[in-house]
Amino acid sequence: MGAEAARIDVQLDNVSKRFGREWVIKQLSVHYSSGSIYGIQGRNGSGKSTLLRMLAGQLSPSRGQVSYTVDGQSIGVRDVYRLVSWTGPYLEIIEELTVAESLAFHFGLKPLLAELTIEGVLDRIELRDYRMRSLQDCSSGMRQRVLLATALYADTPMLLLDEPTVTLDAAAAKWFAGELKRYAPGRLTVVASNDPRDLASCTTVLTL
Numbered sequence: 001m002g003a004e005a006a007r008i009d010v011q012l013d014n015v016s017k018r019f020g021r022e023w024v025i026k027q028l029s030v031h032y033s034s035g036s037i038y039g040i041q042g043r044n045g046s047g048k049s050t051l052l053r054m055l056a057g058q059l060s061p062s063r064g065q066v067s068y069t070v071d072g073q074s075i076g077v078r079d080v081y082r083l084v085s086w087t088g089p090y091l092e093i094i095e096e097l098t099v100a101e102s103l104a105f106h107f108g109l110k111p112l113l114a115e116l117t118i119e120g121v122l123d124r125i126e127l128r129d130y131r132m133r134s135l136q137d138c139s140s141g142m143r144q145r146v147l148l149a150t151a152l153y154a155d156t157p158m159l160l161l162d163e164p165t166v167t168l169d170a171a172a173a174k175w176f177a178g179e180l181k182r183y184a185p186g187r188l189t190v191v192a193s194n195d196p197r198d199l200a201s202c203t204t205v206l207t208l
């Protein structure tokens with residue numbers, strides 16, 4: 001993602017979210033822009049994933065407003081999905097696909113960065129030797145690297161990462177920090193996590 005990436009601004013104005021009778025997020029106003037990595041931390045159930053889903057346009061606020069601009073032009077929430085790549089622990093994956101098939105499937109839906117190929121991605125996630133292994137037979141850390149790849153290497157200006165290192169060991173977490181350093185610049189990146197390893201990359205951290 002280079003200097004030519006679209007500039008995204010997301011403004012949340014007095015956003016609240018309720019599920020049933022429970023208010024999960026209350027009157028949150030915050031601005032997110034391209035070029036920074038933002039952290040969101042908070043206890044279990046504090047609304048980190050809910051906030052990411054609202055940023056991704058997958059959930060509407062119960063009150064308040066989320067507005068988006070791309071290079072200064074307003075866009076509707078229905079068009080936001082094109083701009084976003086996303087990963088989280090609850091993401092549904094097709095277990096029967098091999099590592100290589102899964103990458104090909106995802107990058108059929110979201111474009112791969114021009115500088116990369118599927119083969120190149122297999123090298124970057126250090127899973128070339130496991131390319132024919134089905135995801136159901138991969139370790140949780142291997143699966144997580146595949147999921148992170150589908151977000152990190154998609155050619156989208158917005159990158160939303162929910163608990164990115166949750167199943168990664170120390171070496172893989174270090175690998176991820178290096179990849180984020182390389183592929184986040186120029187994008188709007190938001191990381192939801194309570195892990196200090198993830199929050200260390202963030203310029204600001206919001207506590208819910």
Ligand SMILES: Nc1ncnc2c1ncn2[C@@H]1O[C@H](COP(=O)(O)OP(=O)(O)OP(=O)(O)O)[C@@H](O)[C@H]1O
Nearest residue numbers: 019020022024042043044045046047048049050051
């Ligand atoms: N679709 C939904 N319907 C009803 N309640 C929901 C829904 N999504 C989230 N919630 C509730 O909203 C609250 C916040 O959930 P959320 O997943 O955003 O928290 P979180 O901070 O990401 O938690 P964790 O650290 O455990 O991942 C929880 O009480 C959860 O049960």
